[in-house]
Amino acid sequence: MDNGMKKDLPPLNHINPSPLDRFLLWWLPALAALTPLVVIYTLLRPHEGQSFFFQASVWLATALLGCGWLLGRHALPGLRRPVLLLFAVNALAFFLSLIHTSSPLFSLRQGLLPCAGFLFFGLIVISPRRRMMLGRVSAALIGVGLLLALYGIAQYFGFEFLKYGGQVEKNRVIATIGHPNYLASVLGPLVFLILALLPGRPDRRFLIGGLSAIGLLLFCILLARTRAVWLGIFIGLAVAALLGLRCALRQRLRLRRFALGVLVALLLPMAAAFILLPLAGQSINLRERLTSSNEIKSRFFYWNAAIDQGLRHPVTGLGYAMFDPHFWPYAIGHQKSSIAPYYYDFLPAISGRNPGHVHNEYLEVFCEQGMLGLASLLAVLGFFAWFGGHAILRQSGSAETFRLCALYGGFVMILVDAAFSFPWRLPVSLIVFMVILAWLYDSIYPQEA
Amino acid sequence: MPTTSSSAQASFRRAAGLLALLAGLAGFAWTLLVFQTEYKFRKIAPPSQYDRISLVDYGIRLERLLARDPVNGDLRTRYATVLGLQGADDQAIVQLQRAALTHFQQGSLFAQNQMLEKRGQVDQSEQAVADCLRIDPTNREYHTAYLRLLYLQLRRWDPKKNPVEFHQRGVIFTNAVRDWTARAPFDANAWLFQGNLYTRPLPLYGQQGYRCYLAGLAEADHADPGKAPSLMISRDEAHKAIAKLLKGRWAKAHANLS
Numbered sequence: 001m002d003n004g005m006k007k008d009l010p011p012l013n014h015i016n017p018s019p020l021d022r023f024l025l026w027w028l029p030a031l032a033a034l035t036p037l038v039v040i041y042t043l044l045r046p047h048e049g050q051s052f053f054f055q056a057s058v059w060l061a062t063a064l065l066g067c068g069w070l071l072g073r074h075a076l077p078g079l080r081r082p083v084l085l086l087f088a089v090n091a092l093a094f095f096l097s098l099i100h101t102s103s104p105l106f107s108l109r110q111g112l113l114p115c116a117g118f119l120f121f122g123l124i125v126i127s128p129r130r131r132m133m134l135g136r137v138s139a140a141l142i143g144v145g146l147l148l149a150l151y152g153i154a155q156y157f158g159f160e161f162l163k164y165g166g167q168v169e170k171n172r173v174i175a176t177i178g179h180p181n182y183l184a185s186v187l188g189p190l191v192f193l194i195l196a197l198l199p200g201r202p203d204r205r206f207l208i209g210g211l212s213a214i215g216l217l218l219f220c221i222l223l224a225r226t227r228a229v230w231l232g233i234f235i236g237l238a239v240a241a242l243l244g245l246r247c248a249l250r251q252r253l254r255l256r257r258f259a260l261g262v263l264v265a266l267l268l269p270m271a272a273a274f275i276l277l278p279l280a281g282q283s284i285n286l287r288e289r290l291t292s293s294n295e296i297k298s299r300f301f302y303w304n305a306a307i308d309q310g311l312r313h314p315v316t317g318l319g320y321a322m323f324d325p326h327f328w329p330y331a332i333g334h335q336k337s338s339i340a341p342y343y344y345d346f347l348p349a350i351s352g353r354n355p356g357h358v359h360n361e362y363l364e365v366f367c368e369q370g371m372l373g374l375a376s377l378l379a380v381l382g383f384f385a386w387f388g389g390h391a392i393l394r395q396s397g398s399a400e401t402f403r404l405c406a407l408y409g410g411f412v413m414i415l416v417d418a419a420f421s422f423p424w425r426l427p428v429s430l431i432v433f434m435v436i437l438a439w440l441y442d443s444i445y446p447q448e449a
Numbered sequence: 450m451p452t453t454s455s456s457a458q459a460s461f462r463r464a465a466g467l468l469a470l471l472a473g474l475a476g477f478a479w480t481l482l483v484f485q486t487e488y489k490f491r492k493i494a495p496p497s498q499y500d501r502i503s504l505v506d507y508g509i510r511l512e513r514l515l516a517r518d519p520v521n522g523d524l525r526t527r528y529a530t531v532l533g534l535q536g537a538d539d540q541a542i543v544q545l546q547r548a549a550l551t552h553f554q555q556g557s558l559f560a561q562n563q564m565l566e567k568r569g570q571v572d573q574s575e576q577a578v579a580d581c582l583r584i585d586p587t588n589r590e591y592h593t594a595y596l597r598l599l600y601l602q603l604r605r606w607d608p609k610k611n612p613v614e615f616h617q618r619g620v621i622f623t624n625a626v627r628d629w630t631a632r633a634p635f636d637a638n639a640w641l642f643q644g645n646l647y648t649r650p651l652p653l654y655g656q657q658g659y660r661c662y663l664a665g666l667a668e669a670d671h672a673d674p675g676k677a678p679s680l681m682i683s684r685d686e687a688h689k690a691i692a693k694l695l696k697g698r699w700a701k702a703h704a705n706l707s
Contacts, residue, residue: 045491049484049487049488051480052480052481052483052484055476055480056477056480056481056484058476059472059473059474059475059476059477059480060473060477061473062469062472062473062476063469063470063472063473063474063477064473065466065469065473066465066466066467066468066469066470066471066472066473067466067470068466069462069463069465069466069469070462070463070466070467070470071466072459072462072463075462076458076461076462076465076466102550102551103520103550103551105519105520106520106550106551109479109483109520112476112479112480115476116476324552324553325522325549325550325551325552325553326553327553328553328554328555328558328584329549329553331583331584332580332583332584335583335584336583340583344586344632347584347585347586348587350584351555351584351585351586351587351588352555352585352588354552354553354554
């Protein structure tokens with residue numbers, strides 16, 4: 001498999017970074033770090049708008065880039081890559097979903113955020129100093145993520161100084177950015193990002209610092225009691241370990257080093273659960289969390305509603321962002337049907353509020369964009385999963401291999417989390433997902449040296 | 450040929466640049482507009498519903514904001530509320546229906562019910578509040594509104610002149626009262642209301658009424674003090690009704706239904 005480089009396009013490294021590239025090299029990491037802080041700021045006020053800063057910044061950066069291309073001050077990067085074609089198909093599915101939407105303007109307005117996410121991904125991968133960009137953005141996310149985790153833990157124990165507005169639902173871990181599920185969707189992948197930075201570092205202090213940071217993040221995630229992220233981290237670590245083992249055997253790398261890495265990766269969550277929690281005088285009632293019937297019932301009903309609604313227009317869907325406005329009319333019709341009595345006990349779990357989202361990205365895409373949207377989404381994810389895995393198997397050095405395994409584990413973790421939450425519809429978790437995707441893109445199409 | 454290829458590349462670059470520039474500016478401008486509208490909407494404090502001049506001014510400001518962001522469901526729902534308070538129920542219902550296209554709220558459906566009732570469209574109002582109850586069967590406000598509508602429908606018929614219609618509406622009313630108790634067995638008001646049902650308008654079913662009053666008082670006693678709802682039938686009234694039942698006399702119907 002070639003790396004997709006077209007011979008008629010100049011290699012990217014031959015282009016000296018333009019002023020715009022240099023600007024983006026510090027602006028995108030700053031954006032990644034500032035977005036969570038802006039989200040917190042908006043939650044202290046009685047108004048919405050947590051996506052505003054991220055969306056406005058990315059669209060403005062896109063306009064600047066376009067200006068650079070138009071004036072010839074900035075070279076056009078190679079655009080003919082399969083993943084970009086897949087993104088284009090996703091965009092087509094989005095526009096086709098407008099056929100059945102009850103408000104095309106609303107769907108387009110809500111589509112500004114995922115478009116901004118894709119543009120953020122694009123701005124990273126077309127950078128002539130891609131690795132530097134990825135390193136800086138990752139460092140920015142990890143830095144702000146540790147702050148969020150620290151404050152989340154402090155909130156859990158009753159120490160807080162931020163007065164949230166009425167739109168924030170109180171919880172034992174308020175999670176600083178609005179909801180513990182949201183925070184865990186951000187912190188979970190950061191665990192893998194930190195793991196990816198550890199291999200090949202000779203400095204022992206860096207290693208200790210990294211492991212401590214992972215422990216802190218895991219502790220916060222445990223306190224947040226988010227089952228989807230627990231499951232995602234478990235599966236992500238398992239996939240990373242298995243992939244790493246396969247690479248180690250294939251490349252005849254030192255198995256001892258690999259085994260040590262796996263042991264550390266497994267011990268960290270256990271240490272957080274069985275040492276840190278009791279030290280803090282806390283415990284997790286796992287049975288209660290896994291069987292909290294109201295939450296599970298509400299999820300099942302939302303998923304059921306999404307499938308039923310999607311089957312009304314199975315090809316192109318109901319329209320982007322149309323699940324929530326159509327949910328209660330659907331529920332009313334559902335309760336008028338003959339099977340309504342079987343769902344009477346579900347109603348207290350969902351009454352009195354709007355679901356917002358399906359709490360399953362795949363079903364929400366099916367509901368809102370039909371089979372076309374779901375197929376194109378799975379194609380994109382499948383591309384990164386398949387070729388990302390192959391890219392890992394291609395590696396020759398142990399540090400690079402294990403680094404990519406950790407990133408791959410983070411990717412898997414996000415895919416699992418997306419089956420129970422909506423991380424791609426909120427700005428901070430969307431940024432983290434795009435950064436992980438950009439890392440995988442870099443492994444599939446390494447920038448020319 | 451190199452020259453043609455490089456000029457084609459340059460044209461492609463300029464086209465891509467123009468597209469990116471326009472898309473970027475459009476996305477930025479729209480994001481800014483949406484956020485600014487939302488910010489202003491949240492910043493404006495709603496006036497008292499009794500201050501008519503301020504209500505009109507508030508309504509005009511909301512209308513201007515809606516022109517900038519017509520798909521903001523919260524904003525449109527608030528605008529509909531203001532129209533309703535000003536007495537423009539027709540326009541309020543239209544605005545609520547438009548808001549529901551992007552932001553359907555149970556409360557909006559109930560608000561529509563109240564406006565329909567004010568306009569005398571009792572049948573549509575009954576349907577709207579019945580839909581509210583389908584999705585929130587324990588909501589006391591919805592139940593009392595529904596029962597009030599059903600009772601008004603029942604009173605339209607004379608039991609002697611229109612026995613069939615009266616009986617039909619009586620069955621609907623009775624089922625609604627019982628449904629409230631079945632769906633919200635921990636609500637004291639549901640039991641007290643059902644106790645009332647068995648004393649008037651139905652013929653007296655003393656034993657059932659007595660049982661329901663006792664259940665209602667027991668639920669009221671055991672309710673969480675922080676969450677206990679105010680009783681529609683006071684304890685004194687319930688005790689008086691029980692005393693009359695025990696003496697074999699009629700109890701007084703609840704005032705809110707008359």
